[in-house]
Amino acid sequence: THPVRDAYGLWLVSVICEIWFALSWLLDQFPKWYPINRETYLDRLALRYDREGEPSQLCPIDIFVSTVDPLKEPPLITANTVLSILAVDYPVDKVSCYVSDDGSAMLTFESLSETAEFARKWVPFCKKHNIEPRAPEFYFQQKIDYLKDKIQPSFVKERRAMKREYEEFKIRINALVAKAQKVPEEGWTMADGTAWPGNNPRDHPGMIQVFLGHSGGLDTDGNELPRLVYVSREKRPGFQHHKKAGAMNALIRVSAVLTNGAYLLNVDCDHYFNSSKALREAMCFMMDPALGRKTCYVQFPQRFDGIDLHDRYANRNIVFFDINMKGLDGIQGPMYVGTGCCFNRQALYGYDPVLSE
Numbered sequence: 001t002h003p004v005r006d007a008y009g010l011w012l013v014s015v016i017c018e019i020w021f022a023l024s025w026l027l028d029q030f031p032k033w034y035p036i037n038r039e040t041y042l043d044r045l046a047l048r049y050d051r052e053g054e055p056s057q058l059c060p061i062d063i064f065v066s067t068v069d070p071l072k073e074p075p076l077i078t079a080n081t082v083l084s085i086l087a088v089d090y091p092v093d094k095v096s097c098y099v100s101d102d103g104s105a106m107l108t109f110e111s112l113s114e115t116a117e118f119a120r121k122w123v124p125f126c127k128k129h130n131i132e133p134r135a136p137e138f139y140f141q142q143k144i145d146y147l148k149d150k151i152q153p154s155f156v157k158e159r160r161a162m163k164r165e166y167e168e169f170k171i172r173i174n175a176l177v178a179k180a181q182k183v184p185e186e187g188w189t190m191a192d193g194t195a196w197p198g199n200n201p202r203d204h205p206g207m208i209q210v211f212l213g214h215s216g217g218l219d220t221d222g223n224e225l226p227r228l229v230y231v232s233r234e235k236r237p238g239f240q241h242h243k244k245a246g247a248m249n250a251l252i253r254v255s256a257v258l259t260n261g262a263y264l265l266n267v268d269c270d271h272y273f274n275s276s277k278a279l280r281e282a283m284c285f286m287m288d289p290a291l292g293r294k295t296c297y298v299q300f301p302q303r304f305d306g307i308d309l310h311d312r313y314a315n316r317n318i319v320f321f322d323i324n325m326k327g328l329d330g331i332q333g334p335m336y337v338g339t340g341c342c343f344n345r346q347a348l349y350g351y352d353p354v355l356s357e
């Protein structure tokens, strides 16, 4: 009713935009047409592969944690990630945790060594009392009734002792971080007096250290612990190292030589397993007798801590993880989001290798 004849161009542009938005909204709906909800039945997995009193048939899994700069990604958080992996509910001889340090930092190396020591107490505690989650920082932070469902009278005492142990562990890690703030002029020196090979992060040889292994890795109850391996891949100037993808590639090769797990799972250093059953959940798909051979990877959703109650900024990514990804599953499969994904090693190698003579 109020035509503005001079603004004809503006009107045209806005109508075209509206039409385009309508069309793109429509296109956005198609991938959500057929969402799939999947359920796992851990009891059936156990019946098939992990019966009481028989050797477990579950497949070995190599778990990759990637870190770069320990001053930006606090070592305590990485330690929690590693602890939640070492305490996972899975046969210990079938779990190996590889930590990739792309910053070749002695701080990461030393805090991993402390973490391996602490794991000797933390892992048996988690398994004995069925603690969830198995990352100590987040376990002790929970504002819940921690006595709920607990029946052993010794629990209160042991929990208190473990909390103390964890606090002392934290202090040791903090001390390492404080020490790492100021690089000595001649570079870092290791405990045995030799120079740290990674003093130049852009030019250093590959470094591999196995922390817990078949011989040295017993917890305080005398049970074996999963292996923990520190890896800092070789870096040379003038080569393209491809950041995280390059690190993952190096870990695939290193793990192939050391443990060669049939499956690989990668997480970032600021993630932790919120469920100790996570590996078993993945195996429900991977070791499924009918569909397992056709499954390349199982992508876990990411969930976040420390988001405000009503999630005003949509940080939880609910639309992405709970709607779009399930919709994509109905088409062919969800996409790989770069982390929290369990791979079939063979699928990465290719099913049809061309054998050279």
Ligand SMILES: *[C@@H]1O[C@H](CO)[C@@H](O)[C@H](O)[C@H]1NC(C)=O
Pocket: 133, 274, 275, 303, 304, 305
């Ligand atoms: C971790 O798992 C518990 C128990 O299933 C759940 O209540 C909690 O919300 C989870 N944490 C996150 C960050 O999703």
